Amino acid sequence: MHGFFEQETQKEHVVLTMGDMTKPEPLLARIHSECLTGDGLFSLRCDCGAQLQAALHKIAQVGRGAVFYLRQEGRGIGLLNKIKAYHLQDAGADTVEANEALGFGADMRKYDLLKPMLEHFGVKQLRLMTNNPRKIQALREIGIDVVERLAHETGRNPHNQKYLDTKKGKLGHMFEGSQSESEE
Structure with a gap:
């Protein structure tokens, strides 16, 4: 666990890492914005908690990766x-x-705060678990090469259907299917 302080907002951010971060291969990563209701209180209104858990699980399976946990509730x-x-x-x-x-x-949300975090680890290339095209664009703007986008669909349920439809229809999120928690 690595902590970072953002002077501009006075917020503290966390990066959870596993494995050797100095290897030159692209790093499996998830950029995850804080969601107390989903991550900590297990709300069914969103897919955030399920996405965080799935990312941690995938990183554990691979044995190397990072979750950038940004305090942007x-x-x-x-x-x-x-x-x-x-x-x-x-x-x-x-x-x-x-x-x-x-x-x-x-x-x-802003993603420029990722630049010093990624520089700290010497990471220049990512295999990014995301459905959000804004994250990919923001990383490219700060000089990070997203060599692969891994679809990160999990946590769909009857309570968040409208929420997920809005993410796709109004925010441009890239959903490839209608995966439910049981299909993970």
């Missing part, structure tokens, strides 16, 4: 605003509409 709007967005979603808004109704963009 609620797509960057923070926990209390995320709770407000949940109330708007309960009234019928999707996740993008809820964020926008609160005066935020659909996704406020």
Whole structure:
């Protein structure tokens, strides 16, 4: 476990690593934004907790990799605003509409903070577990070569169907199928 402090936001971020990080081969990695409700409280409203668990499992199977755990709760709007967005979603808004109704963009997360983290480990190439094209683009903008995108679909259930449809339809997430937890 490695800790990093982001001066601009005063937030602490964590990187969980396994295996030899100095090898020149592309590193299996997951960039995961904090989700207290999904990661820690096992909410079925999202797929975050399932994605985190699946990434840790895949890294353990391979024996080398990293999870970059970024403190960007609620797509960057923070926990209390995320709770407000949940109330708007309960009234019928999707996740993008809820964020926008609160005066935020659909996704406020930033990924430039990954540059010093990756430099610390000497990582220049990733095999990235993600469905989010913004993460791939952001990594390329900071000089990281994403040599492979690994689809990372897990955790679909009846409670998060609209959420996942919104991620695909409004945020451009790349879903290849409709994988449920039992299909993992």
